[in-house]
Amino acid sequence: EAAVTQSPRNKVAVTGGKVTLSCNQTNNHNNMYWYRQDTGHGLRLIHYSYGAGSTEKGDIPDGYKASRPSQENFSLILELATPSQTSVYFCASGEGQGAETLYFGSGTRLTVL
Amino acid sequence: QQKVQQSPESLIVPEGAMTSLNCTFSDSASQYFAWYRQHSGKAPKALMSIFSNGEKEEGRFTIHLNKASLHFSLHIRDSQPSDSALYLCAVSPNSGTYQRFGTGTKLQVVP
Numbered sequence: 001e002a003a004v005t006q007s008p009r010n011k012v013a014v015t016g017g018k019v020t021l022s023c024n025q026t027n028n029h030n031n032m033y034w035y036r037q038d039t040g041h042g043l044r045l046i047h048y049s050y051g052a053g054s055t056e057k058g059d060i061p062d063g064y065k066a067s068r069p070s071q072e073n074f075s076l077i078l079e080l081a082t083p084s085q086t087s088v089y090f091c092a093s094g095e096g097q098g099a100e101t102l103y104f105g106s107g108t109r110l111t112v113l
Numbered sequence: 114q115q116k117v118q119q120s121p122e123s124l125i126v127p128e129g130a131m132t133s134l135n136c137t138f139s140d141s142a143s144q145y146f147a148w149y150r151q152h153s154g155k156a157p158k159a160l161m162s163i164f165s166n167g168e169k170e171e172g173r174f175t176i177h178l179n180k181a182s183l184h185f186s187l188h189i190r191d192s193q194p195s196d197s198a199l200y201l202c203a204v205s206p207n208s209g210t211y212q213r214f215g216t217g218t219k220l221q222v223v224p
Binding site for chain 1: 114119144145147149155156157158159162164201203205210211212213214215216217
């Protein structure tokens with residue numbers, strides 16, 4: 001089964017600080033995705049990538065940047081964290097373009113104080 | 114923007130019962146339809162998916178798709194307590210670039 005690893009598992013940040021969430025996948029999947037999960041909202045797409053060097057905006061990109069320096073790694077960057085960004089963040093990878101099984105990491109619980 | 118909605122929000126069923134979960138979407142040109150299951154505190158995990166109208170069965174799970182009705186569903190036969198989880202439906206648009214998720218149905222199967 002596809003392996004997707006996120007770090008850190010938990011993070012507490014201060015308002016206005018910079019936060020970087022990391023994701024690594026070892027299955028050579030082209031596509032990677034960042035979602036956030038909040039009660040009542042399900043999973044919402046923040047950014048995604050088709051391969052190294054590419055990033056695309058999802059449905060809720062404001063306040064977030066993404067970086068895909070290699071096939072294996074995909075980062076989510078909060079330059080100026082706000083309390084509204086307190087959430088659980090999931091990274092996922094997939095072989096095809098959207099119409100494929102997504103494999104999720106275990107999530108990062110981010111609290112912004 | 115495509116809307117994906119699930120019903121009911123939560124459901125309690127007795128062990129051994131048939132469970133039916135629903136998902137509606139707004140774009141009839143959507144091409145991929147999937148169900149994911151998420152146990153408490155865990156990552157979502159893919160259950161089943163379908164591309165075209167009709168039905169697909171895998172063990173106790175059956176997925177139905179009706180594009181004209183903008184509706185697909187998941188049916189769980191002989192529901193077990195281990196099926197208790199959050200169920201998320203996902204739809205990929207015609208361009209197939211990503212999957213958009215519903216808000217989820219929380220299922221509890223009681224012995």
